[in-house]
Amino acid sequence: MAVGIVFVSHSPKIAEGLVDLASQMASSARLIAAGGTDEGGIGTSFDTVSSAIERADSGDGVVVLCDLGSAILTAETALDFLDDELKERVRIADAPLVEGGVAAAVAAEGGAELADVLAAAESARGSA
Amino acid sequence: MAVGIVFVSHSPKIAEGLVDLASQMASSARLIAAGGTDEGGIGTSFDTVSSAIERADSGDGVVVLCDLGSAILTAETALDFLDDELKERVRIADAPLVEGGVAAAVAAEGGAELADVLAAAESARGSA
Amino acid sequence: MALGTGWVVDWVRASAEVVKEHRTELVRLDREIGDGDHGENLDRGFSAVVAKLDGIEADATPGAVLKLVATTLISTVGGASGPLLGTAYLKGAGAAGAATELDADALVAVLTAARDGVVLRGKAESGDKTMVDAWTPAVDAAAAARDAGGSEAEVLAAAADAAEAGAAATEPWVARKGRASYLGERAIGHRDPGAQSSSLILRAAADTAAAQTAAATEG
Amino acid sequence: MALGTGWVVDWVRASAEVVKEHRTELVRLDREIGDGDHGENLDRGFSAVVAKLDGIEADATPGAVLKLVATTLISTVGGASGPLLGTAYLKGAGAAGAATELDADALVAVLTAARDGVVLRGKAESGDKTMVDAWTPAVDAAAAARDAGGSEAEVLAAAADAAEAGAAATEPWVARKGRASYLGERAIGHRDPGAQSSSLILRAAADTAAAQTAAATEG
Numbered sequence: 001m002a003v004g005i006v007f008v009s010h011s012p013k014i015a016e017g018l019v020d021l022a023s024q025m026a027s028s029a030r031l032i033a034a035g036g037t038d039e040g041g042i043g044t045s046f047d048t049v050s051s052a053i054e055r056a057d058s059g060d061g062v063v064v065l066c067d068l069g070s071a072i073l074t075a076e077t078a079l080d081f082l083d084d085e086l087k088e089r090v091r092i093a094d095a096p097l098v099e100g101g102v103a104a105a106v107a108a109e110g111g112a113e114l115a116d117v118l119a120a121a122e123s124a125r126g127s128a
Numbered sequence: 129m130a131v132g133i134v135f136v137s138h139s140p141k142i143a144e145g146l147v148d149l150a151s152q153m154a155s156s157a158r159l160i161a162a163g164g165t166d167e168g169g170i171g172t173s174f175d176t177v178s179s180a181i182e183r184a185d186s187g188d189g190v191v192v193l194c195d196l197g198s199a200i201l202t203a204e205t206a207l208d209f210l211d212d213e214l215k216e217r218v219r220i221a222d223a224p225l226v227e228g229g230v231a232a233a234v235a236a237e238g239g240a241e242l243a244d245v246l247a248a249a250e251s252a253r254g255s256a
Numbered sequence: 257m258a259l260g261t262g263w264v265v266d267w268v269r270a271s272a273e274v275v276k277e278h279r280t281e282l283v284r285l286d287r288e289i290g291d292g293d294h295g296e297n298l299d300r301g302f303s304a305v306v307a308k309l310d311g312i313e314a315d316a317t318p319g320a321v322l323k324l325v326a327t328t329l330i331s332t333v334g335g336a337s338g339p340l341l342g343t344a345y346l347k348g349a350g351a352a353g354a355a356t357e358l359d360a361d362a363l364v365a366v367l368t369a370a371r372d373g374v375v376l377r378g379k380a381e382s383g384d385k386t387m388v389d390a391w392t393p394a395v396d397a398a399a400a401a402r403d404a405g406g407s408e409a410e411v412l413a414a415a416a417d418a419a420e421a422g423a424a425a426t427e428p429w430v431a432r433k434g435r436a437s438y439l440g441e442r443a444i445g446h447r448d449p450g451a452q453s454s455s456l457i458l459r460a461a462a463d464t465a466a467a468q469t470a471a472a473t474e475g
Numbered sequence: 476m477a478l479g480t481g482w483v484v485d486w487v488r489a490s491a492e493v494v495k496e497h498r499t500e501l502v503r504l505d506r507e508i509g510d511g512d513h514g515e516n517l518d519r520g521f522s523a524v525v526a527k528l529d530g531i532e533a534d535a536t537p538g539a540v541l542k543l544v545a546t547t548l549i550s551t552v553g554g555a556s557g558p559l560l561g562t563a564y565l566k567g568a569g570a571a572g573a574a575t576e577l578d579a580d581a582l583v584a585v586l587t588a589a590r591d592g593v594v595l596r597g598k599a600e601s602g603d604k605t606m607v608d609a610w611t612p613a614v615d616a617a618a619a620a621r622d623a624g625g626s627e628a629e630v631l632a633a634a635a636d637a638a639e640a641g642a643a644a645t646e647p648w649v650a651r652k653g654r655a656s657y658l659g660e661r662a663i664g665h666r667d668p669g670a671q672s673s674s675l676i677l678r679a680a681a682d683t684a685a686a687q688t689a690a691a692t693e694g
């Protein structure tokens with residue numbers, strides 16, 4: 001088991017590319033792309049984000065990274081509609097999407113627990 | 129004329145998706161994706177980055193945003209090989225790729241000059 | 257005249273129509289200080305809501321209809337206004353509770369809860385140049401109209417008037433929340449698209465209430 | 476025996492061979508504390524260099540060959556080691572200047588400039604668990620061997636020995652630069668892939684110099 005990571009972006013390509021990128025350094029981490037609208041356009045989808053969070057969870061919790069403010073609004077709303085039990089172990093990171101996402105993925109791959117994966121994301125500034 | 133922006137990512141999808149995303153808010157800005165290796169894989173390409181910088185410049189300079197450390201190394205090396213005259217008006221931003229990239233694009237679209245586009249990128253934390 | 261489920265359904269249909277009618281205008285406002293999709297986003301969302309209206313049960317309460325609007329907007333809008341207005345309708349539904357009719361007090365409670373929902377979700381304050389700048393004056397004006405003994409239709413008309421003025425008042429401001437906050441001074445001179453759409457929706461509430469009241473008086 | 480363009484070309488070919496031979500090992504090291512491409516990156520880069528060697532002019536200087544290596548690695552490696560080693564060879568080429576032969580002093584100058592190039596580009600310090608931890612001991616040992624009156628081959632052998640030890644010494648460390656810095660304590664127990672490849676390349680320099688010296692002595 002391990003902490004899962006969800007990448008919420010307005011662009012499906014950004015979310016998918018980030019899974020590609022982070023997978024290289026964290027090949028066994030549970031990384032889920034949640035990008036774009038239901039029609040695949042630029043925007044965010046409540047249903048995509050909600051189901052990504054559910055898929056990312058294996059019991060150890062989920063860290064969600066977002067690109068812009070409206071992605072955060074969508075993610076927070078998705079959280080409100082989750083079962084209380086799952087909701088308790090989901091965290092929305094205050095971190096840059098790509099840089100924080102890679103750091104979170106590496107931490108999750110290393111077996112870090114929820115708070116530590118969140119901290120890895122939030123301390124990332126990505127110029128290592 | 130306006131400041132151009134180059135998005136250097138290890139992932140071609142991230143760089144392209146970011147052009148899509150930033151274009152929505154800055155449709156006339158000169159935004160160039162420079163993602164992936166020459167073979168389209170995960171990594172960075174000196175040639176892709178160099179020519180993206182040249183294409184982004186219209187005389188007012190270029191701000192370059194990067195995802196990870198090795199992208200910065202590639203961008204800095206590309207700078208070293210540019211003509212001195214162009215090199216003088218290229219800046220590598222110390223900023224998160226997506227969040228800084230959107231902020232820089234909006235600033236460039238508004239006609240901001242090089243230093244101000246750079247400052248917009250570097251002050252972005254992306255949770256507006 | 258207290259307003260029932262019929263009014264809520266009329267209001268929602270009228271909202272969908274007015275959003276469609278003003279789609280281009282909302283897109284234009286959002287293109288000026290955002291990403292240019294606000295009209296599309298709301299049109300997509302309200303069209304989806306209308307498509308679901310036929311499926312509601314005959315004895316559905318106003319609150320149940322508001323909840324359907326909430327969940328549908330959240331699932332279909334695809335931009336910041338989805339979670340924001342979705343949360344507004346959801347909290348409004350909560351305030352409506354199981355009531356079958358909404359009197360002036362209940363309407364003020366619903367509007368207040370809706371505004372609080374927007375603020376809870378988006379954390380914007382008055383003056384940040386967001387839809388809050390339509391909702392907060394609307395709530396205040398509705399409460400004042402109710403306190404002055406106004407009818408349900410009068411309460412909603414006061415809300416709509418204040419929302420319209422509130423949306424217009426955003427023009428000279430810099431934005432501190434949402435995409436327009438990227439623009440700094442360049443947002444000055446442009447009306448916030450979300451404030452504008454909220455004022456259209458509140459005007460639809462007032463107009464449908466007035467029509468229902470007129471019909472009841474005649475009938 | 477001072478070393479000419481023939482040696483540089485031999486060294487580059489030997490580097491390409493040794494990188495190909497150790498490709499899997501370098502990939503494994505990089506998979507443990509990076510993204511698993513270091514062996515591929517360098518193999519791609521040095522193969523491209525070898526493909527260009529046939530095109531060099533008959534009277535090319537050592538510096539010209541080093542510059543060709545530099546620009547080719549920069550264009551083809553696709554990872555951090557491309558700009559880093561590319562800058563190393565570029566600065567090494569600058570130190571070699573227009574000389575047609577490199578004596579012990581010149582070799583120390585080339586190695587020093589190369590290491591300075593890596594540091595200039597990557598800003599890593601000794602102990603950060605990067606290729607610098609192979610290069611800096613190599614430069615120091617080369618200078619000491621030169622000061623002790625060592626031959627060109629002896630200077631390069633000293634550099635190679637020190638680089639090998641330097642690469643091995645990175646194992647117990649936490650990384651402070653490059654991708655491995657994401658891993659924190661988990662990098663402990665793993666050798667830095669870039670330090671390892673640099674030590675292989677420096678060993679190729681020593682081996683080819685020894686072979687040339689032996690051939691000259693026999694011949």
Ligand SMILES: Nc1ncnc2c1ncn2[C@@H]1O[C@H](COP(=O)(O)OP(=O)(O)O)[C@@H](O)[C@H]1O
Binds near residue numbers: 069380449
């Ligand atoms: N944090 C916030 N609080 C309140 N309202 C907000 C906030 N962020 C955005 N808005 C509102 O949302 C509107 C934009 O909606 P829309 O265009 O549908 O979303 P997006 O910006 O994601 O494209 C803005 O005009 C503003 O009224």
Ligand SMILES: Nc1ncnc2c1ncn2[C@@H]1O[C@H](COP(=O)(O)OP(=O)(O)O)[C@@H](O)[C@H]1O
Binds near residue numbers: 553670
């Ligand atoms: N800032 C730096 N300074 C010095 N060496 C570095 C730096 N960053 C990375 N390296 C070296 O590069 C090696 C990794 O190279 P490579 O795998 O080809 O690149 P990437 O990390 O982009 O995949 C590391 O093992 C390390 O020795």
Ligand SMILES: [Mg+2]
Binds near residue numbers: 291
């Ligand atoms: Mg919009």
Ligand SMILES: [Mg+2]
Binds near residue numbers: 043291293334336
């Ligand atoms: Mg949008």
Ligand SMILES: [Mg+2]
Binds near residue numbers: 510
């Ligand atoms: Mg690597």
Ligand SMILES: [Mg+2]
Binds near residue numbers: 170512555
């Ligand atoms: Mg790599």
